[in-house]
Amino acid sequence: MRVLILSDIHSNLEALEACLASAPAYDQVVNLGDIVGYGASPNEVIARSRGLGKFFVRGNHDKAAAGLMDLKDFNPVAGMAAIWTREHLSTENLAWLRALPQGPIQVDGLEGVQFVHGSPMDEDDYVVTLHDAIEPLLVSSIPLTFFGHSHLQGSFWSNTVTPDVYRPVYRTVGQAESADLPLKDGQHYLVNPGSVGQPRDGDWRAAFAVFDSDARIVTFCRAPYNLKNAQDRIIAANLPQRLATRLAAGR
Numbered sequence: 094m095r096v097l098i099l100s101d102i103h104s105n106l107e108a109l110e111a112c113l114a115s116a117p118a119y120d121q122v123v124n125l126g127d128i129v130g131y132g133a134s135p136n137e138v139i140a141r142s143r144g145l146g147k148f149f150v151r152g153n154h155d156k157a158a159a160g161l162m163d164l165k166d167f168n169p170v171a172g173m174a175a176i177w178t179r180e181h182l183s184t185e186n187l188a189w190l191r192a193l194p195q196g197p198i199q200v201d202g203l204e205g206v207q208f209v210h211g212s213p214m215d216e217d218d219y220v221v222t223l224h225d226a227i228e229p230l231l232v233s234s235i236p237l238t239f240f241g242h243s244h245l246q247g248s249f250w251s252n253t254v255t256p257d258v259y260r261p262v263y264r265t266v267g268q269a270e271s272a273d274l275p276l277k278d279g280q281h282y283l284v285n286p287g288s289v290g291q292p293r294d295g296d297w298r299a300a301f302a303v304f305d306s307d308a309r310i311v312t313f314c315r316a317p318y319n320l321k322n323a324q325d326r327i328i329a330a331n332l333p334q335r336l337a338t339r340l341a342a343g344r
């Protein structure tokens with residue numbers, strides 16, 4: 094089975110469309126949450142995402158927009174975006190967001206694989222550094238976890254002796270590109286496909302991944318998208334300008 098893994102779309106329709114247009118063939122789609130928040134196209138992104146399949150976990154921004162979480166843990170810009178999103182979502186989409194499942198979830202036909210937003214230990218935990226990854230790698234009985242939340246594309250793995258990190262290396266800054274990570278037997282992996290709609294690894298291109306469960310290969314992908322349109326929508330929506338400028342920097 095080939096699984097397209099999308100995470101942290103953050104209401105960026107242009108970035109989502111670019112990912113779908115450049116993705117290699119896939120059989121199933123799993124969405125790791127933060128479908129909304131920050132960007133200016135929440136209803137359009139939810140509609141497109143719902144049309145792709147049925148596997149979702151909720152993210153903290155989905156919870157915030159749906160009124161399931163106190164905004165006190167959000168910085169002021171994120172809080173403003175959550176309130177804007179709540180005010181602009183259709184009643185139906187708001188109800189759909191509110192009903193999204195908490196991870197981990199699993200997908201029929203994919204043995205030994207789980208999907209979460211933040212960490213297998215807590216949906217709101219950030220796994221950013223190798224140090225953050227060690228405990229979830231060691232305690233999880235499921236060897237392969239796909240996670241989001243940090244907006245940093247790459248993988249941590251451990252065979253219980255030597256944990257390590259992999260970050261894909263790309264040759265260009267503006268082309269569609271991919272990088273393969275073949276998974277080794279007997280090791281535990283935490284894999285982040287990166288953020289579709291607000292990358293924070295210094296690369297502005299939309300990020301996603303495809304997992305081939307037969308070949309045991311994760312393919313990390315980057316896709317250039319219509320940045321100007323996404324930024325113009327944010328400005329026109331009177332969302333904080335920083336949410337537009339940061340997209341160009343990938344930070």
Ligand code: ZN
Nearest residue numbers: 101127152242
């Ligand atoms: Zn996010």
